[in-house]
Amino acid sequence: MPGRSPATAPAAVDVDALLADPGTRIVVCCGSGGVGKTTTAAALGVRAAEAGRKVVVLTIDPARRLAQSLGLTELDNTPRPVVDVGADGGSLDAMMLDMKRTFDEVVLAHSTPEKAAQVLENPFYQAVSSSFAGTQEYMAMEKLGQLRAEADRDGTWDLVVVDTPPSRSALDFLDAPKRLGSFLDGRFIRLLMAPAKAGGRAYLKVFSVGANIAAATLSKVLGGQFLTDVQTFVAALDTMFGGFRERADVTYALLKEPSTAFVVVAAPERDALREATYFVERLEAEGMPLAGVVVNRMQTLAAPGLSGSRASAAAEQLEDRADDADTTAPGPALTPALLRLHASLAEAATRHEGHVKRFVAAHPGVAVSTVPAAATDVHDLEGLRAVGAALATG
Structure with missing residues (x-):
């Protein structure tokens, strides 16, 4: 490979x-x-x-x-x-x-x-x-x-x-099989599955007093219908998604x-x-x-020979000269801007290469x-x- x-x-x-x-x-x-x-x-x-x-x-x-x-x-x-x-x-x-x-x-x-x-x-x-x-x-x-x-x-x-x-x-x-297994085998899921697995009156015989208390508490917190929906889903998950x-x-x-x-x-x-x-x-x-x-x-x-520092220095010099010149013309303002853009790209290129x-x-x-x-x-x-x-x- x-x-x-x-x-x-x-x-x-x-x-x-x-x-x-x-x-x-x-x-x-x-x-x-x-x-x-x-x-x-x-x-x-x-x-x-x-x-x-x-x-x-x-x-x-x-x-x-x-x-x-x-x-x-x-x-x-x-x-x-x-x-x-x-x-x-x-x-x-x-x-x-x-x-x-x-x-x-x-x-x-x-x-x-x-x-x-x-x-x-x-x-x-x-x-x-x-x-x-x-x-x-x-x-x-x-x-x-x-x-x-x-x-x-x-x-x-x-x-x-x-x-x-x-x-x-x-x-x-990568962890999905392990996490799914932990989900299906967890204590909360086993608690919810117990009534469905035991079924009917057998549930009262199999389920411990502690589990009964826990289920009653869940029913109060989650609501009886919601708990029933969860238990139905978990029972299906156990039988269908094995x-x-x-x-x-x-x-x-x-x-x-x-x-x-x-x-x-x-x-x-x-x-x-x-x-x-x-x-x-x-x-x-x-x-x-x-x-x-x-x-x-x-x-x-495009011009790797022009370093970022040299481009910044050139831009600064042109801007200094432009202070005493006609700044209304587009050329004097555009060239320093392009040089500063090149300087920024050159700095990024150097940083990328270093990383x-x-x-x-x-x-x-x-x-x-x-x-x-x-x-x-x-x-x-x-x-x-x-x-x-x-x-x-x-």
Whole structure:
């Protein structure tokens, strides 16, 4: 798998080799918020499709930029083909995770129609499926598993590119199986499940006095109907979603296979690279295959020979001369402004380069690629192709 190199000469991420390798089946883009993960994932999808791969891009970021840049009016839980992308049999589909719809699909797929209707109409389920903490990560694991299973079964896709949520929650899906198990096995859940498991009068015999007191207290605090809704949902969760934990474990195992590649996306700033360090260390600790780090929006200069300090000094001299000249003419005012803009960009370029060098020194075995800052936001396929080309050249 591309991505490793000697400590003395860190290599760029070999994006084209990674995407062209038929052994690469899943690419996961992760990183903190606002660093360009969505754009990177879309650019990788476009470049892979135009290299002949059958690609589906799954975004978990609620932003709509991916749909816009791919020329789609919207993205939802159904993969939609992206037109004018693909070569040599390659194709690109894109979708956005709808966690409630994915949860609904799990209910429908793993229960009888009567039980499904009961669960889907349950008020507590409706709240949990749309806003409960961790649901997004659970459903991301579920959807990724579904896509990979469909790819293996029907050959619909041979590469899944995953965009992830911002900040450290981008890796929360790695903990989804463990957290789901803790949720299902927790004391509060066991307490709520006891009446449903015991059933009817047996509940009075099986449930202890302490549990009765606890249930009565919960009923007062939460309300009798709400507690009933919760108990109904939890009982369904226990009987219907027993396989979800196993499926999440299977997906988690997929993420550790050599057919998966993680790409950590960062910006050339101290905080973003600190977060990238967290991702790199966490992935290595989990034994996840790291392809490398992509640093987006590196500032570059058209005139690198003119330093920021020299540009600032020249601007100051011109402004001093202009004090005794005709300041109504546009030229004398425009030139110092351009020089000061260059000085600001030069300072940013120097700062970016310094941050990246320190990151590389701290992670000598990790491949690092940089992508120059674009003059405008990426909002169409041509922009994504340009980002893909920059990723390939590193």
